[in-house]
Amino acid sequence: MIKLSTLFWLVLVSTTGFAMFAVKYGVQSLEDELNRTKRATIAEEHAIRADEAEWAYLTRPETLDEINRRHLALGPITTKQLRTSVIDIPLRAAAPVVVDAPVVAVAEQPAESAPPAIPASTIAPALLEKQAEVVELARPAPTKVMAKPVPSRRPKSLDELIAQVVANR
Amino acid sequence: MKIATQRFDDNPCRPRHFKPPPCVAIIPDGPAKQTLEACHTRLLVTGGLFALVFAVVALRVVEIVAVGGGTAESQIARFRIVTPPEPSHADIVDRNGNVLATTLDSPSLYANPKQILDATEAANKLVSVFPTLGVAEVFAKLISSKSFVWIRRHLTPAEQYNVNQLGIPGLEFEHEERRVYPDGGLTSHVVGYAGIDNAGFAGVERGLDAVLRGRREPLQLSLDLRLQYILHEELQRVIDDFTAKGGAGLIMDVNSGEILAMASLPDFDPNHPTAPDPEHPAVALADRMFNRVTLGVYELGSIFKIFTVAMALDYGTATVTSTYDASHPIRIGRFTISDYHGKHRVLSVPEILMYSSNIGAARMAVAAGAQMQREFLTRLGLLETPKIEISEVGTPHYPAKWREVNVMTIAFGHGISVTPLSFATAAAALVNGGILRQATLLKLPAGYEPRGQRVISAKTSEQMRKLMRLVVEHGTGTMAAAPGYVVGGKTGTADKVSGRHYAERKLLSSFVGVFPINDPKYLILTMVDEPHPNKQSHGYATAGWTVAPATSRIIERIAPLLGVQPLDESSPEVQRALMVESLQGKRIEAY
Numbered sequence: 118m119i120k121l122s123t124l125f126w127l128v129l130v131s132t133t134g135f136a137m138f139a140v141k142y143g144v145q146s147l148e149d150e151l152n153r154t155k156r157a158t159i160a161e162e163h164a165i166r167a168d169e170a171e172w173a174y175l176t177r178p179e180t181l182d183e184i185n186r187r188h189l190a191l192g193p194i195t196t197k198q199l200r201t202s203v204i205d206i207p208l209r210a211a212a213p214v215v216v217d218a219p220v221v222a223v224a225e226q227p228a229e230s231a232p233p234a235i236p237a238s239t240i241a242p243a244l245l246e247k248q249a250e251v252v253e254l255a256r257p258a259p260t261k262v263m264a265k266p267v268p269s270r271r272p273k274s275l276d277e278l279i280a281q282v283v284a285n286r
Numbered sequence: 287m288k289i290a291t292q293r294f295d296d297n298p299c300r301p302r303h304f305k306p307p308p309c310v311a312i313i314p315d316g317p318a319k320q321t322l323e324a325c326h327t328r329l330l331v332t333g334g335l336f337a338l339v340f341a342v343v344a345l346r347v348v349e350i351v352a353v354g355g356g357t358a359e360s361q362i363a364r365f366r367i368v369t370p371p372e373p374s375h376a377d378i379v380d381r382n383g384n385v386l387a388t389t390l391d392s393p394s395l396y397a398n399p400k401q402i403l404d405a406t407e408a409a410n411k412l413v414s415v416f417p418t419l420g421v422a423e424v425f426a427k428l429i430s431s432k433s434f435v436w437i438r439r440h441l442t443p444a445e446q447y448n449v450n451q452l453g454i455p456g457l458e459f460e461h462e463e464r465r466v467y468p469d470g471g472l473t474s475h476v477v478g479y480a481g482i483d484n485a486g487f488a489g490v491e492r493g494l495d496a497v498l499r500g501r502r503e504p505l506q507l508s509l510d511l512r513l514q515y516i517l518h519e520e521l522q523r524v525i526d527d528f529t530a531k532g533g534a535g536l537i538m539d540v541n542s543g544e545i546l547a548m549a550s551l552p553d554f555d556p557n558h559p560t561a562p563d564p565e566h567p568a569v570a571l572a573d574r575m576f577n578r579v580t581l582g583v584y585e586l587g588s589i590f591k592i593f594t595v596a597m598a599l600d601y602g603t604a605t606v607t608s609t610y611d612a613s614h615p616i617r618i619g620r621f622t623i624s625d626y627h628g629k630h631r632v633l634s635v636p637e638i639l640m641y642s643s644n645i646g647a648a649r650m651a652v653a654a655g656a657q658m659q660r661e662f663l664t665r666l667g668l669l670e671t672p673k674i675e676i677s678e679v680g681t682p683h684y685p686a687k688w689r690e691v692n693v694m695t696i697a698f699g700h701g702i703s704v705t706p707l708s709f710a711t712a713a714a715a716l717v718n719g720g721i722l723r724q725a726t727l728l729k730l731p732a733g734y735e736p737r738g739q740r741v742i743s744a745k746t747s748e749q750m751r752k753l754m755r756l757v758v759e760h761g762t763g764t765m766a767a768a769p770g771y772v773v774g775g776k777t778g779t780a781d782k783v784s785g786r787h788y789a790e791r792k793l794l795s796s797f798v799g800v801f802p803i804n805d806p807k808y809l810i811l812t813m814v815d816e817p818h819p820n821k822q823s824h825g826y827a828t829a830g831w832t833v834a835p836a837t838s839r840i841i842e843r844i845a846p847l848l849g850v851q852p853l854d855e856s857s858p859e860v861q862r863a864l865m866v867e868s869l870q871g872k873r874i875e876a877y
Contacts (some may be wrong), residue, residue, distance in 0.1 A: 138350045155368040157703035163391055173385035178515035194846040196770035 297586040338584070343493070374463050377482050377504035378491075379588075380432050380478055380511045381729045382519060385504075386477050387491065388555075389484070392776045393446050393459040394439040397428055401456030405429045412437060415448045418786045421763060439482055440464045450655075458570055465491070467556040467646055469511065472518055475577045476548050478676065479556035487559070490727060493676040495692060506729040508544035513537055517547040521812065524836045528817035528827055534578035534706055535649070535812040537844065540714040540800065542730050543723035543738075546808070550578040573728040581678040583703035583812070587780025588642045588762075588829075589713075589798050592700030594651050595639055596716050600746040603654040606753075607868045609634050612645040612655075618691050623648050623698075626828075629875070639753050640761030641873075642777060644698040651697030656688040665741050666712035667722060668704050675727045680705045699778060700788075705794075710811045713798050717754070717774075717806040755803045757862045760874045766799050766834035768841040769851030772860060774803030775837065777829035792816050793831035799837040802850060804863040810837050810850060 185191050378387040402408050409425040416438055427435045439462065441449070449457060465480040467473070471765065478489020486492035490507065498505060521533040537547040551568060554574040562567055598604035612633045617626035625643050638646030651659055663669055663684075671681045682704040685692045695701035707725055715722035721738035730736065742750075752776035757763045762777040774796050782792040796813040800806050812833040823831040845852070853860055 134351075135723070141351060154369040159368075159371065166388060167390055170388045170390055170466050170468055173388070176384075176509060177469055177472070179472070182519075193843045195842070196768070196852045209367055 292789060293662070300725045301396065311514050327698055333417040347471075353813075363548075363556055374499070374500035375465065376498045378498070379504045379506050380473075380509045380514075382510065382512075383504075383506075384511045385468055385521060386473050386507065386509070386511070387465055387467050389463045391461055392440045392442075392464045393460045395441055395446075396447055396458055396460055397435050397437050398433050398437060398458065399428050399430050400433050401828070403455065408456070411452045411454060414447075415445060415452065434739065446595050450706070455723070465556075470555045470557060471553045472514060473509065473511070474553045474556050475543075475550045475579065475678075476507070476514075476676070477556060479559045488678065489676050491578075493674075507547070507727050508539075508546060508729045510546045510847075512847055513547040513844050514549065516840055517810075517812075518549045518551070520836045520840050520843075521549055521551050521814070524812070524814050524832055528814065528820060528823070528832050530574070530814045530818070530832075531816040532578060533812070533814045534582070535810070536579055536706065536710055537840075538710050538714055538725065538809045538811075539717040540806045540809045541723075542735055543711065543714065543725045543773050544723055544730055547725055548579050548727075551581075552578070556693070577676075577678045578706065578813070580672065580674060580676060580705055580707045581680045582793055583680040583682055583705055584704070584796075585703050585780050585783065585814075585862070586709055586796055587699040587794065588644070589776045589778030589796050591639055591647045591697065592713060592716060592750065592754065592776050592779075592798070593663065593666065593668070593713050594647045594659075594697040595635060596742055596746055596750050597659060598635070598650050598654055599749055600638070600742045601654060601658055601662070603658070604635055606635050606749060606866060607674035608650075610638065610646045610649040612643045612649070614639070616648055616694065618694060621691060623694060633803045634868065636753055636869060637819075637875075638758050639776065640756050642757075642762045647695035647697040651693050653691065656690070659693055660688050663696075663702075665722075666715065668702075668708050672705055672708045672711065672725070674707065674725055679707075682708065684707055699780060706811055706813055710809055713800075714742050714809050716747060716750045717800050717803070717809070718747065719744050732789070751800075751803050751806065752864050752866050754800060756866060756869075756874075758799075758803075762828075762830045763797065763799075765830055766797060766841075768801065768838045768839045768845070769855065770801040770846050771841050771850060772804050772853055772855055772864070774801070774806075775799035775834075775840070777834055779828040779830075793827055795827060795832045796835050797833040799831045799834075799841065801841050801845065802852075802853065804860055807850060808844075808848065810840055812837055812840070 318508065341558055357541055375389050377385055377389070397408075399405070405425055405428040408428055409421050413419050413421050414425050419438065424437065427437065430673055437457070438445075442457075446459065448655060458836075463484060467477060467479065474489070478486060478491040478492045478493075480486050486495035486498070490505075491498070493555050494505065515539055517535050521535050524530065525533045533549075533551045535547070535549050536545055538545050552563065552569050552574045554563070554571070555561065559575070560571065560607070561742060562571075563574065595604075598608075599606070609632045612625060612628065613621050614632050615722070616805035617623075625641075625645055627641065628643070628645070629641055633641065633643050633646045635650070638650065660669075662805050669684055670681055671679050671726055672761055673679075684696070684704070685701060692701050711725045712722065715738070720742040722741045723736055726736075755772070757776050758766050763775050764773050766773050766777075778796045778798075780794045780796070781788040782794050784792060795817055796811065798811075799810045801808060801810075816833050817827040817832045819825045819827045819831075826832075
């Protein structure tokens, strides 16, 4: 009986001791790895900083301007280019779809009278005025055209919807 | 025991079959007993000692393994934990995240003179790597009695390699951090620069040094690098075209007070603050370091008339329809106030601003009085040192005693010197609905409008917008127009003071522009110091010919970047929003 309990304690003590050492060495090697990773992270952070500084240096507005002048010759956007908003872009002539007569009349109007996007400053103010009127007319057109066919023929997929929109334009 | 056995065996009379019983208690006596007891005690003591030693060893093992030690040797045996270095100075970035200032590692070379074997040879070799160093200077350092002397700070990787190649014992490298400004001179006056130990010496680096120190996240400024570049380039163009001494400008968000760009020319490279400018070697260092926007105070001239008009309208001493006689120059004391391009007739308030009439502005201010004028300028913050994140700020100059002559000259911007920054802050309040907000260099959350102080009524502000639009539409500032962006503004051409007199030929031309004036968003103030007329300007160096066209170019370039939608200026909505009732149906005389 005594011998059995002694053996038990002996095994327990040696197991605990071994486990303790194993854990200790495990922790140590993990700590080593952690330190290595931390060092690598710090080095990487420094490298990133240097790269960011270099990127900032290489993309200075001054440099970009010079490169642009040499290769692209892009200029600032002028008011002429910005004058027309999306609404001002005339709609294409409606496809021969069977729709109500007044809707066709409204939808086709911009196609008849609105010229393609002419630089606004070259147009006389009077003409500009007129164009603005046309735009006013054209604005409700898409909703009117869309309103009729949609309830009758609901698009089943996105492609179909796009096809419908294209057809109505 | 032996004695006892011997005694029985030796007994000659014992019977042969008799053997003494083996277990009989033998009680030693005398010296034998003593010897036995001594042995016993020794054994016990020795055993006890061994047990104690083993117990100590066992305890120590348990302590080392389980508790982890804590004594010197166990610390040495263990690996040192790597901790990331403390952040020294945070980066500075613009509102879009472009790096304006960052900290990079760079090695610095130092020597331990006690370890230098041959100082002469070492000095000669070092000078071959760093030609800018003097042999005598290096030699003196190498023979000094100290054990640490800096030879050179912040080496390039190539220099470090070359020094290593020399193979001189006693030379060591120390890793140091260095501030780097990728954009160089472009943002020099805003960002400033830091010295050799990263202590801020100017600009944000100095003004917000405490904030930058020990901070990990970058500090985001309100500056927009693209706008800064455009402003810088256009100002430089004006300076070159009109062979001016310098220039300054700023772009401000009128609703939040954020400064989107701020430039002062000539400028310096913060990476090498003391190095001469390779393009303009003659320009003095102090001139390049001088921040004309926040530190310089100037008599800004006619652009001050917007304050005179706003004061008169807000206090009710004048209305838009009021008229003032500007047919004859005013003589007061030794001064004569006259108009640059006089109309020589009675002018209405819009006309005074449009044609920039000094006589009219002076009469308008006199009608309001000194006390009101002073009170109004104080309210706009023009009589105090501006508050901003950088420490280079200029204190305004104004008369201690506000006499009638001062009232008259201040009405058209002479006899009072303020910083362009204070001017822009106050001018923004005139157009944004009447709220004065402190200018800031820090980015504010999108759409956030800091709490301001109401300085004029919303109605006066609206009237001011209409009047400033007239200046660009029909008055002195027609060249500032940027079709589609509805620019409003005011020109100002001041004679510079030299000594006790105004110098006729030395001008300070400035322009304040706001766009779109029907719904003000951005304010641009440009100023050029001592411009000279050129052929294209038909002999003029006034604001209308110098900075006004520059403002137009700047607006045309920055508006698409800022997402300002161009408008049809002739559209009824815009016309209605900017209509001045009193001028309706009248023919407006060209300037």
